[in-house]
Amino acid sequence: MHFKSLYIFIISGFLVxxxxxxxxxxxxxxxxxxxxxxxxxxxxxxxxxxxxxGLSGNTLRQIVRVSVGGKKLRLRFSNKYSxxxxxxxxxxxxxxxxxxxxxAATIRSLTFEKKNNFKIAPGSDIYSDxxxxxxxxxxxxxxxxxxxxxxxxVTGHPASRTTSFIVKGEQTNAAVFKNPVKTDHWYSxxxxxxxxxxxxxxxxxxxxSITDGRGSGTNKQNRxxxxxxxxxxxxxxxxxxxxxxxxIGGNCVVRGGLGPTAxxxxxxxxxxxxxxxxxxxxxxxxxxxGTRDPDDAFKRTxxxxxxxxxxxxxxxxNGIKVYGATILPFGKSFYxxxxxxxxxxxxxxxxxxxxxxxxxxxFAKHMQSENPEVILxxxxxxxxxxxxxxxxxRMGEFVDLNLFKN
Numbered sequence: 001m002h003f004k005s006l007y008i009f010i011i012s013g014f015l016v017x018x019x020x021x022x023x024x025x026x027x028x029x030x031x032x033x034x035x036x037x038x039x040x041x042x043x044x045x046x047x048x049x050x051x052x053x054g055l056s057g058n059t060l061r062q063i064v065r066v067s068v069g070g071k072k073l074r075l076r077f078s079n080k081y082s083x084x085x086x087x088x089x090x091x092x093x094x095x096x097x098x099x100x101x102x103x104a105a106t107i108r109s110l111t112f113e114k115k116n117n118f119k120i121a122p123g124s125d126i127y128s129d130x131x132x133x134x135x136x137x138x139x140x141x142x143x144x145x146x147x148x149x150x151x152x153x154v155t156g157h158p159a160s161r162t163t164s165f166i167v168k169g170e171q172t173n174a175a176v177f178k179n180p181v182k183t184d185h186w187y188s189x190x191x192x193x194x195x196x197x198x199x200x201x202x203x204x205x206x207x208x209s210i211t212d213g214r215g216s217g218t219n220k221q222n223r224x225x226x227x228x229x230x231x232x233x234x235x236x237x238x239x240x241x242x243x244x245x246x247x248i249g250g251n252c253v254v255r256g257g258l259g260p261t262a263x264x265x266x267x268x269x270x271x272x273x274x275x276x277x278x279x280x281x282x283x284x285x286x287x288x289x290g291t292r293d294p295d296d297a298f299k300r301t302x303x304x305x306x307x308x309x310x311x312x313x314x315x316x317x318n319g320i321k322v323y324g325a326t327i328l329p330f331g332k333s334f335y336x337x338x339x340x341x342x343x344x345x346x347x348x349x350x351x352x353x354x355x356x357x358x359x360x361x362x363f364a365k366h367m368q369s370e371n372p373e374v375i376l377x378x379x380x381x382x383x384x385x386x387x388x389x390x391x392x393x394r395m396g397e398f399v400d401l402n403l404f405k406n
Contacts, residue, residue, distance in 0.1 A: 033074070034200045034275040036135075037066045038191035038244040039157040042259035043081035048158035050166060051183050055150040059171040062143045062164045062186050063096055065221045067229045067242035069137040070194030075110065075128045077145075078190035079120040080268065081155045081260075086120045086188065087148035090172040093133060096142045097175075100165035100182075104175035108133055117148070125190060135194055138233050143189060146170045156187035159249045161213045161223065184218060191244070193274050200240035201277035203232075203404060204270045204320075206262055206311070208283050210328065211247030215381030215388050222389055223247075227396020238404050244273060252286045254303045263307050271318055278404060279315050280361065281308060282325035285385075288343050289335035297343040305350050312356055323403060324357035326364035331373035333384040341373055359403050366398045367391065 050060070075093070079086040091110040094102035110128040112118040120126050135141065164187075165180035205211050205225050213223030229243035246269045250258030259265070262283050270279060284304050291297040308324065315322045326348045330336060352360050367387070369376045375384055379391035387395060 031195055032274070033193040034068060034070075034196050034242060035191050035202050035244055035273040036068045036070070036194045036242045037064050038246065038269075038273060039160075039186060039189065040246040040248045040259070040265065040269050041078045041080050041155045041157060041190055042248060044154045044156045044158055044185070044187070045258075046152070048156075048185055049152060049154060050150070050185070050187065051181055053166065053168055053181065055147040055154075055166070055187065057147065057149070058169060059144060059146045059167050059174075060164060060187060061100055061102075061177060061180070062145075062160075062189060063140055063162050064143065064186075064189070064192070065138070065140055065226065066135060066192060066194075067138065067233060068194060068196060068200055068240060069135045069139065070196050071132060071134060072130050072195040073133050073135055074130050074193050075143065076125055076190045076193070077120065077188045078125045078155050079188070080123055080125065082122050082151070083153040084122060084151040086150065086155075088118050088188075089146040089148050089170055090116045091128065091146070092144045092172045093131070094142045094144070094175075096140045100177040100180045102142045102144075102175050107173055107175065109173065130195075137239070138230060141192070144172050145188060146172045154187055156185060157189075158185050159209070159212045159214065160184055160186040161216055161218055161220075162186070163219055191273060196240060198240060200242070200275060202242045202244055202273060202275045203278045203280065204244045204273060204276045205246055205280045206266070206270065206283055207247035207281075208251040208257075208286055209247065209249035210285075210386060211245060211282055212249045213247065213392065214249055215386040216392050217389055220389070222392060224387070224392040224395035227393050228399045231397065231399075231401060232404065235401055238401055241404055242275070244276070246270065250286060251283065252290070253283050253307045254287055254300070256290050257286045263310065266311055266314060270320075271314065276320055279311075279320050279322045280325055281311060281322065282327070282363065284347055285327050285330060285335065285344075288327075288340050288347070289330070291340055291343065294339040294342075297339045301343045301346050304347055308351075309356060321358040323359045323361055324351040325361040326351050328364055328387075329368050329373050329375045330385050331371065335385065361399055363395055363398070367394065
């Protein structure tokens with residue numbers, strides 16, 4: 001794992017445009033929209049662009065796992081970080097049946113202002129019209145997009161941990177994809193909203209590769225937010241709570257790293273979703289891992305704490321509770337330097353003891369070995385930095401569900 005995919009202290013949503021947020025009372029009332037699934041878009045790096053035959057003139061099928069279900073939904077597509085317009089011919093949704101195939105009886109075409117096609121300007125998003133669809137809780141949904149033209153400037157989410165499928169030509173309503181090209185990336189998709197039959201809320205998680213799931217299994221849906229979400233859905237008192245994963249591998253809170261920083265994306269990612277009542281922030285390890293010397297580490301510590309406070313204040317102003325997650329140990333990893341370890345201790349001490357968060361999720365303590373600076377030996381992905389599948393399960397099962405009772 002490169003430096004950019006480090007842990008992320010704070011797990012919360014960053015850029016959420018206040019203009020598009022609603023009051024919690026309105027968001028959570030019966031028949032109002034709730035975001036059931038979301039990802040953090042970024043400008044896709046050259047190495048993660050779609051493989052041949054590419055997206056232009058072709059069809060992409062992507063699979064996601066939603067949390068809360070509903071009978072009506074809408075999808076949002078993002079061209080936020082692209083330099084060129086995005087033109088789409090058609091979009092459909094369906095229940096996956098096997099690999100790249102879907103159940104033909106469940107295919108539903110989406111419209112956009114009552115048209116099948118759409119074009120998004122650079123820096124913009126578009127919502128589909130509302131569509132009737134029996135979306136079950138904790139289920140997979142296939143989103144199939146037929147593109148007109150796509151340039152090398154693409155908005156997407158590279159670390160999907162889920163396989164997508166490309167076929168030539170316009171095959172939006174094809175139940176079976178013959179000989180598709182596989183790619184483990186998402187493109188264009190931002191979030192999915194459902195209308196619920198009873199008051200429902202969302203937990204947004206801001207993070208880096210540890211939240212994004214580096215070290216989890218492909219197509220296993222076993223990142224720690226997935227495990228946490230499945231527990232919420234199985235618990236009667238929290239079954240109407242969705243979990244939104246805004247982790248970006250290699251992301252930083254204040255500067256550097258991959259993708260827009262947590263501060264820069266906070267409004268767009270977090271405040272721009274429907275029904276968010278809680279925010280978890282688990283990000284900062286990449287910021288610390290990029291420091292050069294003790295003075296730089298001390299300065300970055302102060303910047304991180306100030307950034308957390310900015311996110312806390314923004315969230316509180318929008319009626320969102322904020323839970324601080326401590327940064328996991330990284331001793332013995334390639335990030336380890338004595339001055340970085342000291343900075344890590346200071347930041348975690350602030351998260352635990354400053355009283356600024358509404359609650360603390362102490363992942364660091366839960367994942368530490370006999371040496372508090374080192375992660376449990378059987379819980380990391382051979383790098384002493386990222387959890388493995390067992391480590392993610394341990395994290396997801398650790399989160400106290402009582403923090404999310406309505």
